Amino acid sequence: MSTVKGARARARTEITAAIKDEARRQLAKEGAAKLSLRAVARELGMVSSALYRYFPSRDELLTALITDAYDSLGEAAESAHEAVAGAEPLVRWTAVCEAVRAWALAHPHEYALIYGSPVPGYSAPRTTVPAAARVGLVLIGIVRDAHERGELAVPPLPPELLGEAGRMTAELAPGLPSEAGAALVAAWAQLFGLVGFELFGHFNRVVEDREPFFRHAVVRLAHGVGLRPARPEGPGALTERT
Amino acid sequence: MSTVKGARARARTEITAAIKDEARRQLAKEGAAKLSLRAVARELGMVSSALYRYFPSRDELLTALITDAYDSLGEAAESAHEAVAGAEPLVRWTAVCEAVRAWALAHPHEYALIYGSPVPGYSAPRTTVPAAARVGLVLIGIVRDAHERGELAVPPLPPELLGEAGRMTAELAPGLPSEAGAALVAAWAQLFGLVGFELFGHFNRVVEDREPFFRHAVVRLAHGVGLRPARPEGPGALTERT
DNA sequence: CTCGAACGAGAGCACTGCTCTCTCTCGCGC
């Protein structure tokens, strides 16, 4: 139903897309702080006021870019996951995590937009939620699959966390052992801590050889949510007991 | 030598401090994006150009605030550590981590300034390094102490990470087992991942009861660097085998 | 005591987001 529409509506969506494209280009080049509506309009050969027919404010444009960025990252994670669909859970977990890192390194300013400091007044609107959830859903899917194979061994939780963990699991990952929700959310936040620290320069002069460092950290995160290698594959590589 | 100085120099440092104070006030109220040199000057009863006698640019002012924020956070961590100086390493570890979280929740915009997206062109100047290192040094100290007590059990590393881990340990925490450096850096990044996610709203509608969640996650981080409870103190609270 | 350095004021430049008004044109409903 959205394919057939008047020429006017078609032009509108086309121009909207062109504006977002140019904005994304500026975002990638200079960062969110220097994204200027006037510059976008200038580049598109229109006057700045005309742009307000498409986006009611600069923040609104940024919000659109945020949603797109979440989707782009989510898609990267999902396709990385599909590329190793047959492998054991631990391998898929690291593949997805490395896809997240790779996307972040390739799109630093977009990553900063979604996982850095919140730009506008506060907290992005509800529309971004589904896009933002995609990476998390992939990780949950991996853990669920491991659970169904009977390979999941989630570490125990202290008693004061059991209630909250059960609630989180019921809401995010129903069917999994009740400790899994809390473990997953923690791993999720820690994953982005690792990526963010590398991207924002906190690893400068600290971590040099980042690829193996990240890879190992991510395996440890997997252990934290209960994923274990089905059988050791490398001599010692994935066999730490913790 | 810095105590006795001319009235002019005294006035200069006083005014510099007043500018930073007012800037910090605006930063806390509106965030870094809306920090305006003109508004600071206005509030101080001076004209904007006069402010350039003290800070050559807005970015320079922000850099000063960044250093101060690192110092403030570092001091919070250090004094939290001193407050539990006698306790066993695991307790001290969680105390410091919780101090970091508390500071972040109390100073969200300053936290965003130092651990959110880098604001200016890129990567803060060298002057911020010592201030930025303070939290890390406290954590390293705790681990070192555990090591000297013979209570440290750092999990093994995959072979391809041994070289880099040794280098990191030698540079950051000489004397510790060579795996410790990598484990510490990973825990450090993950700690700030947890704090940042909570602060930037990624836990909204996901984690409700955040205090015990954070506490447990931080205990897990401690396990990751090799800290174990000397003897179980609560019934099961800190006794997960990981 | 003097002269230069430090200081503050003010005007001004180029830029920003955003609003308002004006005109024109396109295409939908009749």
Next chain:
DNA sequence: GCGCGAGAGAGAGCAGTGCTCTCGTTCGAG
């Protein structure tokens, strides 16, 4: 087939920004 209104773009303008430059004044080190 046509008229008219909604949608689109242009332009001027407002309030604000960072930053520069010039110009008196004033303070204090030599």
